[in-house]
Amino acid sequence: MHRTFTQRVAGYVDAELSNAKEARSAGNPQQEFTHLERAHVLGQESTYWHVKVHVLMLAWAIRNSSVREALGQVFRIIGAATKTAFGMVPQGNTGGANVSPFKKMPISRDLAALIQKAKSGV
Numbered sequence: 063m064h065r066t067f068t069q070r071v072a073g074y075v076d077a078e079l080s081n082a083k084e085a086r087s088a089g090n091p092q093q094e095f096t097h098l099e100r101a102h103v104l105g106q107e108s109t110y111w112h113v114k115v116h117v118l119m120l121a122w123a124i125r126n127s128s129v130r131e132a133l134g135q136v137f138r139i140i141g142a143a144t145k146t147a148f149g150m151v152p153q154g155n156t157g158g159a160n161v162s163p164f165k166k167m168p169i170s171r172d173l174a175a176l177i178q179k180a181k182s183g184v
Contacts, residue, residue, distance in 0.1 A: 068108040071180035075105040079118070091126050095158065098122060102157035103173050104180075112142040112151065119157060134159025 082097035098119050105111025116139045123131035141163060145151065154167035161167070169177070 065183065066108075067180055068105075068110050070183060071105055071108060071111065071177070074176045074180065075101045075111050075115070078104060079115075082118070091122070095119070095122055099156040099158060100173060103154060103169060104176060106142075106151045106153075106155065106157070107146070107149075107177075109143065109146040112146045113139060116142050116157060123159075128159075131159045134163075138163055 078097045078101035082094045082101065085091075085093035085097060098115060102112070102115045102119070105115055116135055120132055120135035120139065123129075123135055138157065138159075142151075152164055152166040154169040155161060155163065155165055156167060
């Protein structure tokens with residue numbers, strides 16, 4: 063059975079989302095957002111994961127009363143839903159409103175290795 067990138071990267075994205083939930087439960091919103099950013103980098107080449115992580119970032123913004131982040135995420139959800147399938151994503155971008163949605167950013171070695179594993183199907 064041929065699995066897609068979306069399926070192959072799922073475990074890695076889910077692990078970061080689980081870490082985000084743990085940080086939220088521990089009352090650490092900054093750590094929670096850091097894990098959401100890592101999930102974003104991992105899944106941004108998958109429309110499903112890209113949109114899902116931006117929706118979770120929007121929920122984070124609402125819970126933390128960040129109007130700037132919430133507005134930024136609404137814009138990013140639209141972009142993720144309409145541009146990802148065409149490969150129009152800036153690699154490594156962490157997805158928060160604190161960075162331009164068009165800015166390419168370096169990918170940490172650990173995340174780059176996981177992305178490569180998911181792409182190669184290993």
